Amino acid sequence: MPQYFGKLQTTEQPWSTIGPVQSIDKTDRTIHFNCTNATIKISVLAPNLIRVRRSPTGEFTTRSHSVTLPDEEWQIVPFEVRETAEKIEIETAQITISVKRDRTSIECFDKSGKPFASDCDRALGWRTGATAAWKRIETDEHFYGFGQRTGLLDKLSEVKTNWTTDALDYNSQTDEMYQAIAFYIALNPDRAYGIFFNTTFWSQFDIGAETPGVLRMETRDTELDYYIIYGPELAQILATYTQLTGRMPIPPKGALGYHQCRWSYESEDVVRQLAKEFRDRAIPCDVIHLDIDYMRGYRVFTWIPQRFPDPAKLIADLKAAGFKVVTIVDPGVKYEPEAGYEIFDRGVENDYFVRTADGKLFHGYVWPDKAVFPDFMRPDVRQWWGELHKSLTDIGIAGIWNDMNEPAIAERPFGDGGEHIWFPLDAPQGPDDDRTNHAETHNLYGLMMAKACAEGLQKLRGDRSFVLTRSGFAGVQRYSSVWMGDNQSLWDHLEMSLPMLCNMGLSGVAFVGCDIGGFAGNATAELFARWMQVGMLYPLMRGHSAMSTAQHEPWVFGDRTEQICREYINLRYQLLPYIYTLFWEAAMTGTPILRPLLYHFSGDRTTYHLYDQVLLGPSLMAAPVYRPGVEHRAVYLPEGTWFDWWTGECYHGPMHILADAPLERMPLYVRGGGIIAIGPVRQFVGEEPLDSLKMRIWPGSGEWTLYEDDGHSFEREKGVWAATNYKVYLEGEKIIVEIAAREGEFAICDREITVEVVGIGEQQFTDDGTGKRLIF
Numbered sequence: 001m002p003q004y005f006g007k008l009q010t011t012e013q014p015w016s017t018i019g020p021v022q023s024i025d026k027t028d029r030t031i032h033f034n035c036t037n038a039t040i041k042i043s044v045l046a047p048n049l050i051r052v053r054r055s056p057t058g059e060f061t062t063r064s065h066s067v068t069l070p071d072e073e074w075q076i077v078p079f080e081v082r083e084t085a086e087k088i089e090i091e092t093a094q095i096t097i098s099v100k101r102d103r104t105s106i107e108c109f110d111k112s113g114k115p116f117a118s119d120c121d122r123a124l125g126w127r128t129g130a131t132a133a134w135k136r137i138e139t140d141e142h143f144y145g146f147g148q149r150t151g152l153l154d155k156l157s158e159v160k161t162n163w164t165t166d167a168l169d170y171n172s173q174t175d176e177m178y179q180a181i182a183f184y185i186a187l188n189p190d191r192a193y194g195i196f197f198n199t200t201f202w203s204q205f206d207i208g209a210e211t212p213g214v215l216r217m218e219t220r221d222t223e224l225d226y227y228i229i230y231g232p233e234l235a236q237i238l239a240t241y242t243q244l245t246g247r248m249p250i251p252p253k254g255a256l257g258y259h260q261c262r263w264s265y266e267s268e269d270v271v272r273q274l275a276k277e278f279r280d281r282a283i284p285c286d287v288i289h290l291d292i293d294y295m296r297g298y299r300v301f302t303w304i305p306q307r308f309p310d311p312a313k314l315i316a317d318l319k320a321a322g323f324k325v326v327t328i329v330d331p332g333v334k335y336e337p338e339a340g341y342e343i344f345d346r347g348v349e350n351d352y353f354v355r356t357a358d359g360k361l362f363h364g365y366v367w368p369d370k371a372v373f374p375d376f377m378r379p380d381v382r383q384w385w386g387e388l389h390k391s392l393t394d395i396g397i398a399g400i401w402n403d404m405n406e407p408a409i410a411e412r413p414f415g416d417g418g419e420h421i422w423f424p425l426d427a428p429q430g431p432d433d434d435r436t437n438h439a440e441t442h443n444l445y446g447l448m449m450a451k452a453c454a455e456g457l458q459k460l461r462g463d464r465s466f467v468l469t470r471s472g473f474a475g476v477q478r479y480s481s482v483w484m485g486d487n488q489s490l491w492d493h494l495e496m497s498l499p500m501l502c503n504m505g506l507s508g509v510a511f512v513g514c515d516i517g518g519f520a521g522n523a524t525a526e527l528f529a530r531w532m533q534v535g536m537l538y539p540l541m542r543g544h545s546a547m548s549t550a551q552h553e554p555w556v557f558g559d560r561t562e563q564i565c566r567e568y569i570n571l572r573y574q575l576l577p578y579i580y581t582l583f584w585e586a587a588m589t590g591t592p593i594l595r596p597l598l599y600h601f602s603g604d605r606t607t608y609h610l611y612d613q614v615l616l617g618p619s620l621m622a623a624p625v626y627r628p629g630v631e632h633r634a635v636y637l638p639e640g641t642w643f644d645w646w647t648g649e650c651y652h653g654p655m656h657i658l659a660d661a662p663l664e665r666m667p668l669y670v671r672g673g674g675i676i677a678i679g680p681v682r683q684f685v686g687e688e689p690l691d692s693l694k695m696r697i698w699p700g701s702g703e704w705t706l707y708e709d710d711g712h713s714f715e716r717e718k719g720v721w722a723a724t725n726y727k728v729y730l731e732g733e734k735i736i737v738e739i740a741a742r743e744g745e746f747a748i749c750d751r752e753i754t755v756e757v758v759g760i761g762e763q764q765f766t767d768d769g770t771g772k773r774l775i776f
Helices: 234-245 268-280 311-320 342-349 379-388 438-460 491-505 525-535 559-574 576-589 605-609
Strands: 021-026 030-035 039-046 049-055 080-083 087-091 096-100 106-109 119-127 130-136 142-145 159-162 183-188 191-197 203-207 214-219 224-230 258-260 287-290 324-329 364-366 369-372 399-402 466-469 481-483 541-543 594-596 614-616 620-622 632-644 650-660 668-671 675-678 692-697 702-708 722-731 734-739 751-757 761-767 772-775
Touching: 021 080, 030 087, 039 096, 106 119, 130 224, 142 491, 183 234, 191 214, 191 234, 224 234, 234 576, 258 559, 268 287, 268 311, 311 324, 324 466, 342 369, 342 379, 379 438, 399 438, 438 466, 491 525, 491 594, 525 541, 525 559, 559 576, 576 675, 576 702, 605 632, 675 702, 692 722, 734 751
Parallel strands: 258 287, 258 541, 287 324, 324 399, 399 466, 466 481, 692 751
Antiparallel strands: 021 030, 030 039, 039 049, 049 224, 080 087, 087 096, 096 106, 119 130, 130 214, 142 183, 159 203, 183 191, 191 224, 203 214, 364 369, 594 614, 614 620, 620 668, 632 650, 632 668, 675 692, 702 722, 722 734, 734 772, 751 761
């Protein structure tokens, strides 16, 4: 290590490495490798999925808080084991795993013999407080995912640490973030694979930063545990990964509309005026968020009567106007003994709060000053916390925004300076029969709070609920949407939002968004207009701003900006039939909603670093403007036919073009054969029945399925849904559109369907659910 000024050199502790294979044992899904100083297990869970575990003692821990599907719940798949003097080979229908006997290193090969996810010469190692594995980075290999990350899209030559942190004032160089998702996808032009590092302890990936060509994954656990998922398509990797860690539920359809938030809309009068402005100005909005100032002294599950004298009536009136209300909830419970604060009293009485190793009640400082914190690792605490939401749901609250749950804690009252802290790493957590400590569960705190919230709302409300969280871990998609925390009103934060959200989608978390306009600081009119255009693409479309900043509502920047905001929010609502179907696909298969171009064009090297163009679903591509004063920008069109959304002009990729992008226009393009459902503009979801629908189809060959249900209930889980497949293709000089008979039990009233083949013509018919064949 080089000598840096003011920093003394340190001697790195050497790694112990695994010895040769002595023998193997085989079961119906697992091969045990008995080595001289450790045991390795390789479990075949699917033809493209293996699990690798190493234990120095030969004992493997079973953890109740594991986020992965248990091995025994995977269907047994056939595989063949072959032994030679040099190696042991395991072959499935899709991959071959070769384990060298002399140093117990693992190499993986696809059916054509191309290597992937292979160990370096030093394969596995351990030393005091750490366990690690080293993987070879193949030529022309690129790395994506890693959960919530700043910077650009490809993470080659970077270091990524997994430790949930209140990443206030983050920038492109920030490492630890609010989310900790230790999953990545490695992509070559002809193959791809994913690795999920199955550890809840502090962990880190070094993607060739220290040693080019070498990826190191390290954890402070004593056991090494990871999954290898082969593609070769990215869609297959994510389908398997989300089968492993879980998939998102379909949210209420209103949650896909526009959300308005601020820290804070501090009174009932302010909230009523906000709602009136949206409706008077004909700017669609579905959700209003209430930040911490609705509470009495920041006590969770309370209202301050001076500013919100009748919250039930307020919420009922807002519901009548088409608004849903989401309230923030933090984990910190005000320390207030003998003061009649039932949440604190009940928690202490039942010993629900985190304690230190010597049994003292842990406390830190958050919004209500001195506070204590529920131990969400305990099922009984999660149940209690979930039930506490009844005071909110009983008056009509439709969703919960979980914040400060990394956990974010200060050592002294806010405003007095001091350091950010978390629970002592030796603080015991979890139930008595599965007790662990905070070193193991820190990364799970936000996930388990979101789980408590989601499960509580499901029991308390008859309909689907909206859940939002700042912190989380792998599998967070099962319980909650995620926003990227406290961003800033800066052009580079607008730019950075696209790769951040795309990498979240490539990490299995599809329902994501960034604060439109930036949370901290003051947006200019131009920045806000450009951000609203980009925000139209975010799966979660929410405007939010901080206390002490200027107001950031769509109308405060002047008429021109207001009209741009109205136009793009209107476009969002017109696209909701298309977007809602993308959410259905994400729930069924783990497919991202917002996608980098490499997702569909993985053989095109030009897309590997292309972070500033995105696909909303398979068909609609955007090339946003993210610099001030820019009215033209370069756009890359991959192979195939592309059409300008605004003008209909046709291009044949691969090619670069210079797109016209005045302030009123974000460049948008549609793939040839693209099929996009367009609904009428509404001021909120469900304002009127969907009595007309336009299917815009661009010439070419393509297929797409429109998904529909009632948008709010759980009836879809009982088969009450509808799906209609559309297909377009060329037949000689004619364009044929085939519409399959509608499937499912959801009843749709007769409505007018307009099928437009862009640039060719339109046909209309009454949709009665029967199949159709249209000729253009």
